[in-house]
Amino acid sequence: MRILFWNIMHGGGSRAGAIVEQILDWNPDIVALAEFRGTAPSRSIAKELHDAGYPHQMSAANAEEPSWNAVFLASRYELIDIELESAPEPELYWLVAKVKTEPEINVGVLHVPWSIFLGRFEFYESVLEVARNWQLGPGVIIGDTNAGISGLDAETENSVEYNDTFMIPFSDFGWRDVYRVFQPAADTPTWYSPHGSGYRLDQAFANQELQPAVTACTYDWGDSDRYGKLSDHAAILLDLELPS
Secondary structure, eight states: OEEEEEEOSTTOGGGHHHHHHHHHHHOOSEEEEEEEOSSHHHHHHHHHHHHTTOOEEEEOOOTTSTTSOEEEEEESSOEEEOOOTTOOSSGGGEEEEEEOOSSOEEEEEEEOOSSGGGTHHHHHHHHHHHHHTOOSSSEEEEEEOSOOOTTTSOOOTTHHHHIIIIIHHHHHTTOEEHHHHHOSSOOOOSEEOTTSOEEOOEEEEEOTTTGGGEEEEEEEOOOOTTTSSSSSBOEEEEEEOOOO
């Protein structure tokens, strides 16, 4: 089983068709997207995925403000929307669903606001509350955290605060940054600034119940003859082998 997360940048724009082609080439069972919007390109991505075998979909896009970035889920399997008391806000940046696999798993997708003025640290605190009180069963929280780990990933202006307020407590609650299980020290940027600086801003965290099922976690930039890189973020490909 494969879970894909990808920040598709600005709703996909003219790249929408190529984005779908790349997603289908990766052949995931669950698709989680950030910077999905209520605009025509994003809606076309949702429709093409639906027609390609991902009929179960959830979107946090705001119908009244379609140009706002949001998160999105599409799945080959039925999705059951889960509402949590401590769910992070803004609601645009968070979804969690039970996936009707056998056995069932739970997937949370997030996109942490980049600015403190948009509530970055409040968002972190809410995610930690979700992780601390998680009682849903095997689960993964996957997405764009908009920061790296100080001393390991390339430095960002948010690195120290992120490490102190999010990564260490998250690990204390039994969740693992899955990529670091396989690549404990690799310098692996998943986003590049216009100036060429690269940072690992995208992660997948598995809880103790799901960790035994994880077989691989890699990053892939995708490619297109017309556009080259299709986004300023690499995708996360998380592979699982669920017990029969």
